[in-house]
Amino acid sequence: MASNHPLLAVEHIHRSYHNGDAQIKALDDVSLTIEEGEFVAIMGQSGSGKSTLMNIIGCLDTASEGRYFINGHDVSQLNVDQLAALRLKTFGFVFQRYQLLPALSAQENVALPALYANTSRSERYQNAIALLQKLGLEGREHHKPTELSGGQQQRVSIARALINGAEVILADEPTGALDSKSSEQVLELLGDLNQQGVTIILITHDAEVAAKAKRQIHIQDGKILSDNGCSREYSTQTNNETLSDLPSIAISEAVSISFRALYANWFRTLLTLLGVVIGVAAVVAMMAIGEGGKQQVIDRIESMGTNLLLLRPGGANMRNSGDIATLTLADVDALALLPELVGIAPEREGRSTIRYLNRDYRSKIMATTPNYLQVRDWEIAQGVMFNEQDNQEKAPVIVIGATIADSLFPNETAIGRYVMMKNSLYQVIGILTEQGASSGGMNNDEVVLIPLQTGLTRVFSGRYLGGLTIKVKSGEDLSAVEESIRQQLIQRHGKEDFGIFNTASLIEAVSETQNTMTMLLGSIAAISLLVGGIGVMNIMLVSVTERRREIGLRLATGAKPKDILRQFNIEALVVCCSGGIIGVLLGIGAALLIARFDIAIALSWQPAALAFASAFLVGLIFGHAPARKASRLNPIDALAEE
Template identity: 50%
Template sequence: MQSLIALKDVSKTYFNGDLAVEVLHDISLDIEAGEFVAIIGQSGSGKSTLMNILGCLDQPTSGEYLIDGERVSCFDADELAALRRRTFGFVFQAYNLIPTASAQENVEVPAVYAGVPAHNRHERAEALLKSLNLGERLDHRPSQLSGGQQQRVSIARALMNGGRVILADEPTGALDSQSGREVMALLREMNENGHTIIVITHSREVAEQADRLIEIRDGRIIADRAKKGRSNPEAAFGLAQRTREGLAAIADVSEAVKMAMRALRANLFRTILTLLGIIIGVGSVVAMLAIGTGAQDSVLSRISSMGSDLLLVRPSMANFRGSAGGSNVTLVPADADAILELPNVAFAVPEMTSTVTLRRGNIDYQTTANGTVPQFVEAKSWPVGRGEFINSDDMEGYAPVTVLGQTVVKTLFPDGSDPIGQYVLVNKIPFQVIGVMSEMGASAGGNDQDDVVLVPLTTGSMRIFGQRNIRTITVEVKDPSAIDLTQEKIQALLNERHKKEDTQITNMSSVREAFTETSNTMKLFLGSVAAISLLVGGIGVMNIMLVSVSERTREIGVRMATGARRRDILVQFIVEALVVSAIGGAVGIVAGLGTAYVARTFGMPVSFTAGPVGLAFGCAFLTGLLFGYLPARNASRLQPAVALSAD
């Protein structure tokens, strides 16, 4: 009959630089299904190395290792993991339980990597623990269990996937005499149920309880003595057939997340410090982009309210500098009339402004007077709130009438009385209030647009400003697509009328585009500054993951011994990094939105949109993925035997 396990001239050599140390020398060994075998030897004899090779935790340097006639030496890492998952169960001297998991969760680990559904895992783990008299300890962590109880949990874990071959490494070494006897009795019972048992020990008393005793010294088998035949190979074969293959992967993402949460809770303070980096980075991105977008939207709305189909004509700055007090400024109301005659011009609104002092009763107030024409409300998209606006009769009759801004009304009429029909003094000249403008708020430059009095251009020129030159002409075009051509025609017209180029024209559409470009650049700058914080947080994630891999090396070895493939380990640690980033990202979003909300309560323009939130969270997630990959990759490339021997 073909042996279950066969080693043919197996040797193992370890290399330390140029130094080669041969630990096993041409070991040949056959173990049949259903045997109870003890391998005995002193420390340094090579028995642990032999166990690692038998359990596919390590591979021989030379020779052949066959399981059921299948050559194991040509298997890759994932195939070896699958073989361990479906064939072997491990019982370790140090128990090697995951300290952050409960007894039931520890037992379920092999089934997780076998792809067994959660409810099936729970039922089998519970049944195994109850059969080992641990039914009252399902939710206890290893630190809450005695040594004997921990070893029984380790045995239940070894049986979780069927455990056709149970490899027990010094199973009684860390136990008292009574617990040791109980564990050996359990191993005997498992053998009688068809499991092949291989015990690695240095104790002659323990070894004598096996049916076959193999003695190893200096890497060679010096004795192989069988006390009686094998137990029940047929039962063992049937049990192996019933072992579930599953998907050989973590059963679902939720299981990986649960593992991650357990690991993060184990070092809560360190996790919180790592989260702070992500929180600050994400919060900064959200808050800065919300405030930046709000400021941009506010200014653009002001510009848009003026209209993107507007041209603003004003005297050139060079002309201002070349004259004292602006006396040589030649822009006059007639220029507006001439511009109105050009094609594609809807209207041309001339304006002149000056600082004036208002008086009503015993209240004096300094503000800006604006002499304008009836088309002003259309040109500025600024409707009258109450009363009426200046009309053509007021213009022709030089009427002393005025329309007040909301700020002026609040200042001059603090008692809340209706200003319509009342008189105010403008530079000691009485003007009747005929209307009140609707509220506009601050301009793009931050100036209060409601702090103004509007008077007929003709009246203002004669009675307030003392000059006929105007400061600006606002031109609205009929077809915005031809605004550039219209601008050129207006400039040519004014140059011809003035016999020189003493005016400049601002295209509000160009202003909007220029501001948008500048604002986007500023937002990019602010976002980059915030991204630096996110980068720092990412480095923190990488640091915590590197430390976590270092601290949990033995746990990684246990997971590999129970069937985890390299990509399972890779996924687990990447998920841990992503969980940190996701939690930090979520808290950071709340903090960022809260900061932006507080800023809005202080009067700052803020825009809450999904874009910055999604961008910030996506960046946090990507940060976790990028910075978590290297530690996860390092963890996945550990050799099981090396990881299990880590301190």
């Protein structure tokens, strides 16, 4: 059934360019029709407008004025995806300089348009080989363009134009860069394709080349001078049918393209990767150190027991030293009657120098009762703890910490020895187990324990206490017991001249402080990840600039702008995700190495997941601007890049 419209119809096309204030007319009121199966040569000297006309016919450019129809479809009414579909399925381009991607083999170059037609990998490669063999390139399928002659490269370009079964071949000066023999072969090949029903539009300035075509159109200064074809009048009308479109290329294909593009510049990719790796590794390592420090402090507090209440003298608006003498042994006796308590250890502390022979050690003196170790969950490593009889008799006996024992008695047994303290002799009867640092950073192993009555009589002045450590029975409501003690002491003293603290609230306060420090460390490390993201964007922008010809070629062979957008976005994501994985592993390794230097660390999956997610977001955010720039490139300008 005959069609009521031609294959291609150009009606009163104008195309102007602006160079500053000057307007340059490339095409001036051009009209022509081309029927299916024609072999047309458009002739003209350089600057005559023939290439501009070809770009408009091939949907690479748009007219300033006029209308252009393809199979009855008004091109001006089509969106970018429909124009890409036309370039993909209707047109095949043969460029003067071949426009082959140097990193791809002949087979891969030919198969490129089929990628955007969503043809399976195996099928498009088989079709590419069949076309190359048909065009006389058997055995050259896996050669790179630099390994092929000019004529062979042009044949690859023709095969690429045919891979999707193009109805129209647009050949722009296909013989311009070839010797006479290769030129003859290419023209013969185009003639054979025309015999098979393919419409050929040949752009040339050579009359001998144009003579090979069945129809010659002469163009000069943007106007058609002559046309020996028989144009007819057609009732060209807008066809409202939507042009068939194809979905974007598969993610797996885009990832494969991205890896190849990144591998082509592997050293630059490695340097870009390094910024992300360092950023992610720093986040993981710093978070591990911060969490380790937090856990270490909490463990030390918990080692005291989470069911302890610490009662200290002094309340609001109490400033002078006399005001803090508010806790007495009578308070201990009163509180001991509470059934919720396991025990109460009254305390009075100060500092003094301990001397043995010619060795001195300044330490903390703690006067307390024999149940101090039970309340504090501490044990004796050697010897014994003083008992209640020692306390009542004010016996001059002491129990010393491990650090003091090592310092004063490095090569002998401390038990039974006498030391000088406050001008009095005290017998060492026990050595405490090692405890390490307290939650406040003090060394617990520097303490000296003496009976409370001995301390109040011989060491300290006054009968008041420096504090009480109260152990609550397991399972009791710590807050309720705390309130009960507060009310009883207020009743006894007439005012709240004391303070009560529990280890649970201390752990909460320390946790909040340590969390802040951890976040600070993580934020500092995240700055390097941010810098890495800026590096990714910078390198991707450079990559877009360097690969303008590749982008133009992909657009000309059927890629939609969103395909280009996806490809470059995925390239940035591949860099950042690869850097994220390597960075996480490196950060864990760095944390484990740091742990060898007795620095506390705590490894968990959350910081690693956060760091990787941050790297992913860096790729997504910082890669979008270069990808968007690539997708908006004009294919004509991009293909013109040298």
